[in-house]
Amino acid sequence: MEDFVSETDSEYTSYWRDWFLSSRGNEYFCEIDEEYIMDRFNLTGLNTEVQYYQYALELVTDSFDLDCEDAMRDAIEKSARHLYGLVHARYIVTTRGLARMLDKYKKAEFGKCPRVMCNSHPLLPMGLSDVPNLKPVKLYCAKCEDIYNPKSSRHASIDGAYFGTSFHNILFQVYPTLVPTKSADRYIPVSMVSKFTPPQLSFVGRISNASICAAA
Ligand SMILES: [Zn+2]
Numbered sequence: 001m002e003d004f005v006s007e008t009d010s011e012y013t014s015y016w017r018d019w020f021l022s023s024r025g026n027e028y029f030c031e032i033d034e035e036y037i038m039d040r041f042n043l044t045g046l047n048t049e050v051q052y053y054q055y056a057l058e059l060v061t062d063s064f065d066l067d068c069e070d071a072m073r074d075a076i077e078k079s080a081r082h083l084y085g086l087v088h089a090r091y092i093v094t095t096r097g098l099a100r101m102l103d104k105y106k107k108a109e110f111g112k113c114p115r116v117m118c119n120s121h122p123l124l125p126m127g128l129s130d131v132p133n134l135k136p137v138k139l140y141c142a143k144c145e146d147i148y149n150p151k152s153s154r155h156a157s158i159d160g161a162y163f164g165t166s167f168h169n170i171l172f173q174v175y176p177t178l179v180p181t182k183s184a185d186r187y188i189p190v191s192m193v194s195k196f197t198p199p200q201l202s203f204v205g206r207i208s209n210a211s212i213c214a215a216a
Contacts, residue, residue, distance in 0.1 A: 015062045020084060025154030028110055028125045028137065028163070030100035032084070032091045037061060046086055049132070056080040060087075085162030086132065092163065093170050101167070102175060113141035114148060117185040123148065124168045127160030135160045140168045143180045 014034070021031055036042055037060065047053040056079035058064035064076070091097040104110065105122055112120040123139035126147065137160040138147040150156045172179050 016060055016080070017084070020081065025152070025158070028104075028155060028158060029084070029088055030092065030097065030104060032087055033096060034061075036091055036094070036096070037087055042090060043087060046083060049086060050079050050083045052076045052079045053083070056083045060084055082132070082159075085159055088162050089127070089130070089164040089167070092167050095174075098171055098174055102171065102178075105171070111139055111151065113143060115141065115144050115146070115183075117183050117187065118143045121180060124171065125158075125163045126168045127163045127165050130161055130164050130166075132159050132161040137163055142168070142172060142178075143183045145182070 014031070017031060020026055021029060043057070050056050052075060055064060055066060055076045058066075059076055059080040060083055066076075068076070092101050101124075105124055108120075108122040110123045110125050112122055118141055121141055121143040123141055125137050126140045128135040128138060136156055137150065137158040139150055140147050150158075
C-alpha cells in the first residue's frame with residue numbers, strides 16, 4: 001500500500017493511527033501521512049489548542065514511552081484524538097488529503113443523501129465552525145446543496161472542526177468534474193383541495209376542506 005512510508009517501518013509507525021482509524025465511529029477520518037504529521041510546520045499553533053500536546057504528539061506518532069498512571073494515560077489519549085482531529089482538518093485540504101477523502105467519497109463512506117430526489121448521492125463531512133468544541137460534524141450533499149445530521153450517534157458526536165468549513169468547497173474546486181448536476185426536482189404535494197373540491201364549490205372551500213379532512 002503506497003500510503004505507508006516503507007514496508008519495513010509501516011506496521012510500527014502507524015500503530016496508533018491504525019488503531020484510531022479502525023475504531024468504530026472514526027470512519028469519516030482518513031489516514032494522515034506520516035511525513036505530514038512529522039512536519040512541525042503543519043502543526044503550528046496546535047500546541048496551545050491541545051492539552052499535553054507533546055505527549056499527545058508522541059502517542060500519535062508512536063514514540064510515546066512515558067510510564068504514567070491510567071488517568072494520565074487516558075487524558076493523553078483524549079488529547080491525542082483531539083490533536084489528530086485538528087491536524088486532520090488541515091491535512092484534508094492538501095493535495096494528498098483531498099485525494100484520500102475523494103477516495104472515501106467515491107465509495108460513499110460518509111453515507112448517502114436521504115433525500116429521495118437525490119438518488120442516494122454520496123455525502124461529504126463538513127464543519128459549521130472551524131473552532132473546536134462548538135458544532136458537531138454535518139454531512140453535505142452537493143446535489144441538493146443541503147446538510148444533514150449523521151445517522152449514527154457515534155458520528156453525530158464528532159467535532160465538525162475536524163473537517164472544517166471549507167473542505168467540501170475546496171474538494172469541488174480541485175475536482176470540478178465531480179460537481180453534480182443540481183437537482184431541481186422537488187416533490188410537489190398533491191393538493192387535496194384541487195383533487196377533490198370541484199371549482200364551483202370553491203366559495204365554501206373552508207367548510208369543504210374541513211369535511212374532506214375529517215372524512216380522510
Ligand atoms: Zn441531496
